[in-house]
Amino acid sequence: MKQKLTVIAGTNASGKSGLGVKLAKAFDGEIVSADSRQVYVGMDLGSGKITREEMEGVPHHLLDVRRPGEFFSMADFQALAYEAIDDILARGRHPFLVGGTGLYIDSVTEGYVLSDKKPDAALRARLETYATPELYAMLRERIPETDIDPKNRHRVMRALEKLAAGDEGPAPRQPRYEVLKLGVTWPREILKKRIDERLERRLREGMAEEVQAMLDAGVSGEFLVKLGLEYKYLTWYLTGKMGYEEMKEELAAAIKRFAKRQMTWFRKDPRIIWLDMEGDPVAEAGALIRNFLGGAAEAGMPGNS
């Protein structure tokens, strides 16, 4: 019998972190973050990382596990998440996987069996000198029936890298947990408003200063730009590429676009049970989790108390 994992997936600014804390407290749980940027030390405001106070004593895992500039991929995430979840379960507590990076969540809940071939920096540097169509032609030469998107440079390069390391195609999935997936979002107009307000607040709280401090500490602008959104636009602003108002406007639009893509990802997952955030999501989720866990593991009533 597989052990149980509760997932709280949601868009930006949806309130999933706060909900996660409430539910973890009610069900003797711990949080495993599923976010590709909150893994970095010092990326707090920009990544929307939960603060120490907001955690209310609930242990959080997979935050601050890399230094800015260090490489981190889905494979790294999956390995660390398995480790954290198994550890939580071994201690008899309940794991909550909370985050907005759909691919990372799926890598754990769907049990992707990933290649053990590590990224090869030297090979990648060599592949970087080719145009994407050339890379795709090289891939077709080896695997004529490949279904990789010819225009997706990242994927084509990774496929070539795996081939070079002697790897074959993808292995069948091996899910290792019984999963309850809860979804958190808002009607589009409300979500947009929440995103704007949250952006304003974070700028007031020193989000630009946070990025400046990283630049001052020698973190490369190229790395920050590659992280996208907050780090990308703030780096552009701080290095004089764009003005403050322009940055704010384009960043707000980019975050909304990202929220749309998050929803596109989550919507296709029929297992997600969407909570009514305008109702009482804690009570609604509490009932679902109680049922999922069979009632035995509950440590207290979920709710306002």
Added chain:
RNA sequence: AGGGCAAUGGUGUAAUGGUAACACGUGGGUCUCCAAAACCUUUGUUGAGGGUUCGAGUCCUUCUUGCCCUG
């Protein structure tokens, strides 16, 4: 007040008088190793009126709006 310039999708631009286009955005979607990434796809436009012409975004004219110069 006079003179000049401009007005094209949500935004920025393109179109020898001959099928109004491109980028970004919006909406939808794809995605098993850089994923807050990369990619696919849809949508929508000539400021208002009149004139010339087989045919006007393009030429003429009136109006409206904006910008610049002079006072």
